[in-house]
Amino acid sequence: YDQSISPKQFHLGMFEIGRPLGKGKFGRVYLARERSSGFICALKVLFKSELQHGTGVEKQVRREIEIQSNLRHPNILKLYGHFHDSKRIFLILEYAGKGELYKHLRKENRFPEWKAAQYVAQMASALKYLHRKHVIHRDIKPENILVGIHGEIKISDFGWSVHAPNNRRQTLCGTLDYLPPEMIRSGSKDNWYNEKVDLWSLGVLTYEFLVGEAPFEDTPIMTQKRIARADMTIPEWVSKEAKDLIKKLLVLDPEKRLPLEEVENHPWILKHCVKGERAANREKMASKM
Numbered sequence: 001y002d003q004s005i006s007p008k009q010f011h012l013g014m015f016e017i018g019r020p021l022g023k024g025k026f027g028r029v030y031l032a033r034e035r036s037s038g039f040i041c042a043l044k045v046l047f048k049s050e051l052q053h054g055t056g057v058e059k060q061v062r063r064e065i066e067i068q069s070n071l072r073h074p075n076i077l078k079l080y081g082h083f084h085d086s087k088r089i090f091l092i093l094e095y096a097g098k099g100e101l102y103k104h105l106r107k108e109n110r111f112p113e114w115k116a117a118q119y120v121a122q123m124a125s126a127l128k129y130l131h132r133k134h135v136i137h138r139d140i141k142p143e144n145i146l147v148g149i150h151g152e153i154k155i156s157d158f159g160w161s162v163h164a165p166n167n168r169r170q171t172l173c174g175t176l177d178y179l180p181p182e183m184i185r186s187g188s189k190d191n192w193y194n195e196k197v198d199l200w201s202l203g204v205l206t207y208e209f210l211v212g213e214a215p216f217e218d219t220p221i222m223t224q225k226r227i228a229r230a231d232m233t234i235p236e237w238v239s240k241e242a243k244d245l246i247k248k249l250l251v252l253d254p255e256k257r258l259p260l261e262e263v264e265n266h267p268w269i270l271k272h273c274v275k276g277e278r279a280a281n282r283e284k285m286a287s288k289m
């Protein structure tokens with residue numbers, strides 16, 4: 001992605017717009033091609049009218065742009081640039097060739113252990129990168145993960161991420177299933193800005209990949225109660241190694257959750273993910289820095 005097609009100023013006329021790819025709570029995403037280079041991307045269109053001034057959503061979009069623009073990792077969806085016109089804001093995003101992960105999960109019902117382990121290893125690598133940059137995603141769930149053309153996963157939608165520590169008030173919406181106990185419990189919100197919240201969500205994600213439903217799925221009231229007690233049962237047909245990892249992530253005390261380095265070296269992950277030599281060397285170099 002060389003400089004020749006990344007001028008500082010983008011505008012709509014530079015793109016041919018293709019088919020709609022999907023829509024979210026705010027805005028739609030279209031397949032797009034940058035005319036001069038033929039570069040394929042995904043164009044996310046948000047209507048300013050939908051982002052009432054001063055509401056959390058406008059700040060979320062600003063934060064999404066600010067945070068995601070500076071991230072470079074194979075398992076994080078790239079934000080190449082943004083621009084706006086009188087009515088709309090446009091985000092120029094990396095095109096993920098195999099679409100939304102949750103659609104694959106619903107279609108397959110649940111993933112075989114080898115596939116779930118590879119996805120969890122990629123998530124752990126992406127979260128390690130984010131946490132090293134003091135970014136907490138805080139909204140890890142299948143709906144916010146896309147699949148690249150080579151089957152690799154890409155975390156997207158940084159609308160809920162924050163630079164730790166952060167004193168902005170957050171209103172919650174959407175599913176409760178992935179919320180960690182410290183975000184369910186009222187009282188001090190300090191823990192909301194501790195990156196350990198992403199470890200809990202990684203545990204919920206691992207469970208949902210393997211079982212096909214979230215561990216605390218219930219009525220909203222019961223879900224909150226079950227999360228607060230880490231009250232879940234793991235089906236007996238889940239392998240003991242996978243059970244072990246889930247239990248070490250879904251721990252009420254954030255400080256006692258398995259650190260990402262240990263997730264990447266967990267027996268269940270090592271059993272299914274042969275780390276390429278180059279990746280292993282990169283890790284070794286990074287750990288020496």
Ligand SMILES: Cc1nn(C)cc1-c1nc2c(-c3cnn(Cc4ccccc4)c3)c(Cl)cnc2[nH]1
Pocket residue numbers: 021022023024025026027028029042044093094095096097098099100146156157
């Ligand atoms: C769908 C689909 N099928 N195939 C084969 C590829 C895709 C694909 N989708 C994307 C998408 C994509 C689409 N929808 N969404 C969900 C959404 C939409 C609007 C606001 C917030 C969230 C993301 C992206 Cl960003 C980036 N790349 C994408 N690739």
